Amino acid sequence: MNLFKSKLVKSLGIYTISNVINSAIPFLLLPLLTQNLATDDYGVLTNYNSLISIIIPFVSFNLMSSLQVIYIKNRPGFASYISSGLLTILALTLFFSALFYFNASNLAKLTGVPEELVIFTTFYATYQNIVEILLSIWRMEEKAWGYGVFRIVRTIVELSIATVLIISFNLSFEGSIYALAYSYGIGAIVAIFFMYRQGLLVWDFQWKHVKHLVTYGAPLIPHVLGSTLIMYTDKLVITKYEGLSSNGIYSVGFMVGQAIGLLQNSFNQAWVPYVFKGLKSGNEVVKQKIVKWTYIYFIAIILVTVVFYLCTPIIFSFLGKAYQDGIALVLWISLGFAFNGMYKMVSVYFFYTEKTNYIAIISIFTAVVNVFFVFWMVPKYGYTGAAIATMTAFFIQFLLTWAWSLRIVSMPWGNWKIWKN
Template structure:
């Protein structure tokens, strides 16, 4: 448990630092990039993130699954990592050649009024370099090297931000500058990844191991596609059904909501290896997972509620006036990430021996999200897109919970808390936002703050373990510093 808390703290610190700097750059981006410019960047990024699923072949998931079966021998680890690394190099090269040669054919139907060149071309350059860096970072995460993972990620972020400031602010390249900065950053860290990996693990590769990895990983591809559809496909529909400018406004709301994903992502980075480790301990390990999951959902729900309540104030302060309407989608998208946190816990048992379930649920989720976007965007605009994402994520999480509970590796979570806390919090938040819509700022602020303190007080009574865990972690840190 202490290792989980330590790694979560490291991931959270660096992720909050990175997202915090990125968040405070939003005013700059929204001044130098119009909604149409930002919409172009978002649409290209959405498409390349979809393609990256096929470049990676979900082999990073396979590494996480088999690492604890192979970590007794350095030679076996070399074979595991080497097989994944070299396969991803081959797949990245193969797909990049295909998409560069026929880029107009593949991408013109999805780019609305955006030209394929130079925008999609820059996106493909970024995509060619990115998977190798992601594989190396996945290795650090799997080995629970939280410091290394976080520092390298932060260095990448600093390089990327520096180049964006140069190209967007200094040279006024706008959307082209944004995409160019990402391409150069990916190229730099692609070179780092090659040197870092081959000096440590060499050219190891085993075909029989690749077949074993693919047998586990390929059924996860539809699941990863569903994850993309949940977070990205709405931008494609907004661009086609509304406008590229509307995509830009929606994307700013998404970026603000993404602050909650800082906590979800940071926790998941530490939770994934913790989960596989605890599952090997039987009932004792499952009890630890149940405790961590309940507290995790509580914290994520509280953070999501705070951001949702103050969404209008945050948008007013941090983004240009032309993006003001982005605040309307923040509460919905924030709770998309809250239920993503719930999913991480309830779907855990399926990762042990039932990965085929992900294909079924992912296909259902993807179809549902597409249908909801088609129905709701023309009627309700960007709010319709945000609502569609929330409904899809909630329903998919329920289905994952059902199959996870029925799997042979099932865990008897505290279901009333796991689902009850985020649902009740969302309903109350939306009610408060509705009732305070036409009330003065001071009264609205007081009501929201009082609500937050009441919730924290109630949670402290219901979940005393949360306070105990925090105190133990803090005191341990103090003792460690005192012993140095």
């Protein structure tokens, strides 16, 4: 069968195109932010996004990941599992909201984010969790078009609100934060409506579901935190040693380089259901196809990264002059996200086998290495050192995960006959 006419390629095409369109929308917001925000303000905005990313796994216990396993393995009580998980999220939201309320002053000093915005961080994180839960369900149900339209519409709403608040009401970073909160808040309400219509919200709270959620999701908290530390430690350290202005310049360069991250994440969102179903079948031919696709992906993502970097000067020509120094960072950041995409291709085996504790160990180790490199390189080389440290951390994470995955699931990595099919 011709590889490029396969059902897999068509399925991946729908998911990837819809996600690329959605991921491209924030870049339309970037010139608006860089032209209207001082570098200090953009640094605060970046730190606030870091804060949300840190709290997300604590609030949700990564329900969006565990329900994928429940769905694909046809375990009974899927609706009860989702409902029990959502009630757990509500309880955790209230708990962490109180925690943030009493520590708002300290968090404001650390990040530069106003206290009144820090207090509501947990609610913003919960909105995002609810949206991602619905999208995870639709991915497993292969509702590609619904998935794509939902993501794109929500992002357009965010872009529209941010544009109005920043330009018409002269708000600074607050405009972007409010836009994020309002768009995800509306998205969460719509997501709950769709889940209710699908019969996925029932009055059937079961502790066994909460136990599985904690068993599966708790190890993913250090995993997500490890990834978050890799993503955001550099920005916090730059803020400490170089100031918010340098953090703003670095964050813009980081966001441009993150285009590779958005692209590989789009592919991964389509890749996970395919691999889960392939592993469940136990078919050796399907395993060979999975390995073949993985190798092709490794080559393709590096080539795309190189081509993207060559286009970097064109992208920065649309940004403010104050951010032009960020061009030098894009290659390192782009390569880092390429390695991160390669990591996701092999980490899927840990999620399917529910060996999330192993991947947590790798993530923690990698995060510690990243923190060491960032604190060592930023004082010496500034934000360029931070970009190199981040790339190195992602590369180490990929290699360790691939090596350990060999012990988790037997795959024909060394079978070169896969290229004959």
